[in-house]
Amino acid sequence: MNQDALKDLLYKMADDLLILGHRNSEWTGFGPLLEEDIAFSSMAQDKVGQSYALYQLLHSLGERQPDTVAFTRNANQFHNCQLVELPNMEYDFSLIRHFLFDTADALRWEMLTQSSYELLAQLAKKIKGELRYHTLHANTWVKQLGSATEESIARLQTSLEIALPYSLGIFEESVFEREIITTGIFGGENELKKRWLSKIEEVIAQTQLHIPELKLITPVIGGRIGQHSEHLQPLLDEMSEVFRIDPSAEW
Amino acid sequence: MQSLDPRVKRLPQLGATNAKQALDQFGTYEVFVESKAGKPFQHEGSIHAPNLEMAYVLAKETFTRRFTCTSIYVVNTGNVFTSPTTEGNQSVYELVTANAASSEKKVFEIYHLIKRGKQHVHVGNVEAGTPEAALTIAKNLFGEGKIVYNVWAIEQSKIRFTSAEEKDLWNTLPEKKFRDASDYKGGDKLKNFLEKTRN
Numbered sequence: 001m002n003q004d005a006l007k008d009l010l011y012k013m014a015d016d017l018l019i020l021g022h023r024n025s026e027w028t029g030f031g032p033l034l035e036e037d038i039a040f041s042s043m044a045q046d047k048v049g050q051s052y053a054l055y056q057l058l059h060s061l062g063e064r065q066p067d068t069v070a071f072t073r074n075a076n077q078f079h080n081c082q083l084v085e086l087p088n089m090e091y092d093f094s095l096i097r098h099f100l101f102d103t104a105d106a107l108r109w110e111m112l113t114q115s116s117y118e119l120l121a122q123l124a125k126k127i128k129g130e131l132r133y134h135t136l137h138a139n140t141w142v143k144q145l146g147s148a149t150e151e152s153i154a155r156l157q158t159s160l161e162i163a164l165p166y167s168l169g170i171f172e173e174s175v176f177e178r179e180i181i182t183t184g185i186f187g188g189e190n191e192l193k194k195r196w197l198s199k200i201e202e203v204i205a206q207t208q209l210h211i212p213e214l215k216l217i218t219p220v221i222g223g224r225i226g227q228h229s230e231h232l233q234p235l236l237d238e239m240s241e242v243f244r245i246d247p248s249a250e251w
Numbered sequence: 252m253q254s255l256d257p258r259v260k261r262l263p264q265l266g267a268t269n270a271k272q273a274l275d276q277f278g279t280y281e282v283f284v285e286s287k288a289g290k291p292f293q294h295e296g297s298i299h300a301p302n303l304e305m306a307y308v309l310a311k312e313t314f315t316r317r318f319t320c321t322s323i324y325v326v327n328t329g330n331v332f333t334s335p336t337t338e339g340n341q342s343v344y345e346l347v348t349a350n351a352a353s354s355e356k357k358v359f360e361i362y363h364l365i366k367r368g369k370q371h372v373h374v375g376n377v378e379a380g381t382p383e384a385a386l387t388i389a390k391n392l393f394g395e396g397k398i399v400y401n402v403w404a405i406e407q408s409k410i411r412f413t414s415a416e417e418k419d420l421w422n423t424l425p426e427k428k429f430r431d432a433s434d435y436k437g438g439d440k441l442k443n444f445l446e447k448t449r450n
Contacts, residue, residue, distance in 0.1 A: 035298055035309035042312045045427070129419030133311065136417075140308045144301060 021047030146207025353380025
């Protein structure tokens with residue numbers, strides 16, 4: 001098994017989850033409803049926890065400690081897609097991003113239950129219930145607000161159109177794509193994108209929203225090779241602020 | 252009434268009848284939790300939501316983000332039929348009188364309050380035409396020889412249950428000890444710190 005190919009996959013997944021987990025946690029205390037504030041914060045914790053599990057796998061493959069990897073890299077060393085680093089904006093955007101990303105994430109992990117890398121397959125099976133909740137939550141909200149009032153529909157539609165070019169960047173292929181598929185580690189970004197599209201179409205069809213013609217959209221890529229928007233570095237600075245005060249502290 | 256005091260301005264005008272303000276909040280849903288497989292579901296509280304499915308989604312994290320649990324369900328508060336409440340040595344079932352049998356049969360889940368200040372606990376279900384008739388049957392099935400202060404009857408078809416495939420929603424919960432304040436062992440850390448500074 002090519003370790004570089006495997007590490008590339010693990011890093012992009014872990015970085016996606018850490019950055020989005022952190023972004024979503026910025027809603028804690030500001031959620032639109034008490035109950036939603038709690039639910040969204042819990043899912044943010046789940047994502048950070050999932051990223052931790054992946055950084056631990058990377059550590060077992062010779063990478064540095066999870067905390068070191070999470071808190072001491074600069075933006076250009078992160079492999080997350082740009083979708084997850086964008087600011088939260090208003091809740092409609094955060095919700096649409098949650099829907100678009102988590103649908104892809106759940107399908108990715110579902111494919112990984114068959115991975116030839118046994119430890120990843122085990123992790124995929126273990127967190128299945130968490131992912132089930134994340135997609136149930138996202139789908140229920142999108143169906144609710146996507147057919148509720150003129151304002152809610154318009155807001156979700158606008159956010160959907162802003163988020164779509166970035167969400168296509170989730171599926172940016174790596175140089176190891178062929179290798180990762182032929183070794184049976186993961187079925188590949190193209191296959192994932194196909195499944196993702198059919199799933200989001202299925203949910204959006206139950207609302208008054210519509211998906212614009214994807215062929216006319218230019219995906220925002222580069223995140224997987226360390227090219228990011230101006231929003232990532234300030235997030236990293238804030239996230240690692242406490243860690244940098246005393247890197248040897250035990251929490 | 253003329254006044255510069257906003258509190259006075261907010262007073263209703265004397266003699267005028269004002270239409271009741273429309274609710275500016277969501278309706279409420281009741282949440283029941285099964286803490287362990289085989290243990291009865293217990294009422295844990297209520298939640299605001301725009302509909303039954305949203306109530307389920309929001310109840311899951313609001314009520315079961317910390318303590319281990321195997322299943323939850325929710326129902327619109329309006330679908331909870333409540334009996335009168337008794338006190339002391341009187342069981343509420345003493346107030347229940349026979350009801351005419353009806354040909355239409357629905358399943359009602361039955362819940363007992365056996366100690367004031369505690370929560371309602373599920374005891375079983377019965378088939379009846381109305382919630383009142385359900386209480387008559389529940390009296391014979393579940394009410395013998397004990398004091399029950401209050402009974403709820405909820406039509407089963409109105410409940411949003413956890414499906415069999417959703418049982419994995421709580422699989423990783425036992426590992427999330429970081430959600431409990433006790434996991435941070437703040438007391439121990441403080442004690443160690445004080446001892447260190449004293450020496």
